[in-house]
Amino acid sequence: MKPTLATSLLFACGFAVLAAANSLMLTRVEDNRKGEPDAVLWLTERELPVAGHLEIENSGMALRFVWRCLGSGDTEVTDRWPSWLTAGKLQELGFRLASGVSGGEPRMRQLAREVFLVLEYNGPAYLEALRRAERALEKEEEAIRANPGDKSLQASRQQSKKRIRAEELSQSRLFAIDAGTDPRQLRTRYSNTSRFIIVRGVIRLQPSTGGNRETVAGAIDSLSIDSIHVPLEYRRIIDAFVQQGKPQQNEVKTTRYGVLLAFGSRLEPWIAGVRAQE
Amino acid sequence: MPIRSKTEAQQRADQIEAFRGELNIIEQEQVLTLDPNQRASVARYHAQLLHRLAAAFDIDVTGREKQLSLGMRITSFLGALGLAASVFFLYFQYWGGLATKTQAVILVTLPLCGLLCTMGAVWLERSGYFSKLFALVTLVCFVLNLFLLGRIFNMTPTPHALLVWAVFAFLLAYAADARLLLAMGILSGAAFLSAQAATWNGCYWISFGERPEHFLPAAGLLFLISCLPHRRYSGFAALYRVFALLLFFLPVLVLSNWGEISYLELPRERIEALYQVAGFAVSGCAIVFGVLMGWPEVVNTGNAFFTLFLYTKFYDWWWEWMPKYQFFLIIGLTAIGMLLMLKWMRRFSFQRRGEAAA
Secondary structure, eight states, rough: OOOHHHHHHHHHHHHHHHHHHHHHHHHHHHHSSSSSSSSEEEETTTSSBBBBOSSSTTTOOOOEEOEEOSSSSSEEESSSOOOOOOOOHHHHTTTTBTTTTOOOOOOGOOOEEEEEEEESSSSSHHHHHHHHHHHHHHHHHHHHHOTTHHHHHHHHHHHHOOOOOOOHSSSSSEEEEESSOOOOHHHSSOOOTTTTEEEEEEEEEEEEEEEEEEEEEEEEEEEOOOOOEEHHHHHHHHHHHHTTTOTTTTTOOOOOEEEEEETTTTTEEEEEEEOOOO | OOOOHHHHHHHHHHHHHHHHHHHHHHHTTTOOOOOHHHHHHHHHHHHHHHHHHHHHOOOSHHHHHHHHHHHHHHHHHHHHHHHHHHHHHHHHGGHHHHSSHHHHHHHHHHHHHHHHHHHHHHHHSOOHHHHHHHHHHHHHHHHHHHHHHHHHTTTTOHHHHHHHHHHHHHHHHHHTTTTHHHHHHHHHHHHHHHHHHHHHTTTOGGGGGGGGGGHHHHHHHHHHHHOOOOOOOOHHHHHHHHHHHHHHHHHHHHHHTTTGSSOSSSHHHHHHHHHHHHHHHHHHHHHHHHHHHHHHHHHHHHHHHHHHHEEEEEEEEHTTSOHHHHHHHHHHHHHHHHHHHHHHHHHHHHHHHEEEEE
């Protein structure tokens, strides 16, 4: 094909697209990191473990967000079904519900929505999770007192003890405690920037059939940014901590490093420091 | 008539070859005999024309050249895929050992270098094999560029990346006359439009595939684009039409079987019936319209989907209660029926052409 003026113009546009796309992205990064961060807090390996190398031949390292929620049961801690995601809250987030939590016919199921989630670090929600683990143990012990010969109850008690130990030493202390559509309103309500993080997340309606009618409940599907890239300068430090303190088999995993995480004006995070965790 | 594209040049060369063959037969059967002067004049004109076309468009003048060209096209395509995959894996293999600034500089520079190579190839090589190869590698580098910059700086995923990739793929496709890149641009652009349609309905953009109706605006837009003149670019209009039909028929096929995922607030059965009727009507119209306009790709796509709609309906109605031999007999008889109908349409089209020629 003989190159023409049109071909030259197309290439010129190609260069312009490359330049514009890259400069827009880098400007967005700079905007996010400029000024006072929206939140700065130290998280630990419990909340940010190294993401498994899922992709073969990928030399990059990322830390994965691990977060939990308090469920509606009095001993329940879940990873998707928070008790505060009620019918009223779902409607506030923009879901249309026919009556209460009823979704009506299955075809009325609505698609997921991106909202803003509030994650609380090492606060009342975590203390409640600890209390729930202790309450679960108390229930097991009551059941054993009522049926002393039941071996399955003994095993359940062991599990409950392990759960308490895991809550104290290795489980994430990051809890999703609220959601909204306006991040500024959420920040006003949760103003402590070293305890509360506001992040984008996806909420979905999950249908379930009970009796003759189909009902739906809200579930947190995922965080929009669910892992954080580790730059080379921090990667070497994390690698060293991880190599030094490998846990033995059957040993409760302890925390080996802490990560100073900053969230910018666009609620996008970056690693601002790494230290050894005692 | 001015010749503007390689396709038109190749068609003219094929026409000349066919003319020479036909002239030989006619002369052997003594229907017409050119005198030596006329013969020399025609031969000279054809030789000059072929030389000019070969110089301008690098076309294949003989059958052997055509075979070699096909081999080169396949090799160029495989080479492009191999190089693109190699760039992708090479970066993933080593990026963890690079500082953030180095990573960003490499990511930004790679597509720039690719674009320079593509531009050089378009200017220096008329056949276009190398320009297509470099163009594909450049597009992969650009996808890697935005995707990994997003990951390095922990940015929120956005559908706008799909739009930027689509625009870049379109620019490369038109600059290098590459249909593969056009297909990539169409797919990326259709994904962006569908994601936008999902966002306008208040949904999270990544969920766009869960409601097939999100693809319908993209189908309409692609069909409109196919109506714009594409004479300089070989097969571009046909590719737009095929993707427009696929983006229409596939969602309709899904909705005609699973009405519950539609946006329409009607009972499920009515939604399915509505989409079944739409599927039959539009695929039928596509066959007729394709025959009238001389668009074989529209006829074939319409035909394939008409058959699919028909067979899924047969399956719904009869698979459970009919003996299998009867079911497959009906399938076979329907195929014969469709064959007869198409044969009649072919004859009709032939008659129209004859009348037009008269």
